[in-house]
Amino acid sequence: MGVTSYTDEHVSPIAPPRIFKASIVDSHNLIPKLLPQVIKGMDIIEGDGGAGSIKQITFADGSNFKSIKYRIDELNEETLTYNYTLVEGDALVEKLEKITYEIKFEKGPDGGSISKVTSKYYTEGDFKLNEEEVKAGKERVLAMYKAVEAYLLQNPEAYA
Numbered sequence: 090m091g092v093t094s095y096t097d098e099h100v101s102p103i104a105p106p107r108i109f110k111a112s113i114v115d116s117h118n119l120i121p122k123l124l125p126q127v128i129k130g131m132d133i134i135e136g137d138g139g140a141g142s143i144k145q146i147t148f149a150d151g152s153n154f155k156s157i158k159y160r161i162d163e164l165n166e167e168t169l170t171y172n173y174t175l176v177e178g179d180a181l182v183e184k185l186e187k188i189t190y191e192i193k194f195e196k197g198p199d200g201g202s203i204s205k206v207t208s209k210y211y212t213e214g215d216f217k218l219n220e221e222e223v224k225a226g227k228e229r230v231l232a233m234y235k236a237v238e239a240y241l242l243q244n245p246e247a248y249a
Contacts, residue, residue, distance in 0.1 A: 092211055099129050100198070125149065157181075
């Protein structure tokens, strides 16, 4: 098995606890409302939404993917960390065993935040990742994050 890891950072003007609540804790409610053309639904299909829970994202018609399922490995509102593992769905192509994500929100400049995201792709044998597909996936996730950020900027009382 091979592991390929990527780490990205994003700076936001939104305070860490607020963007964490909106983009992580309440994502299953907020993101489908903000991006109905992309996400049909985000449902907790097992558990209470905390560690050990399984969530399913159903994508809108016309998307490259139908759905994905992921397991929440850690959700810590005190340390603002969120770890999850993609366990099933269209994004797991043949020879890709799983993808894990580790997200941490920290204080950033001027009261904003810095989100650090590490993604690890676990491949079978000598399988090589398609870098363009990885980049496209990261851009889709960033677009969701930016939609939440824009919503919070326009609604300063939301998730305060």
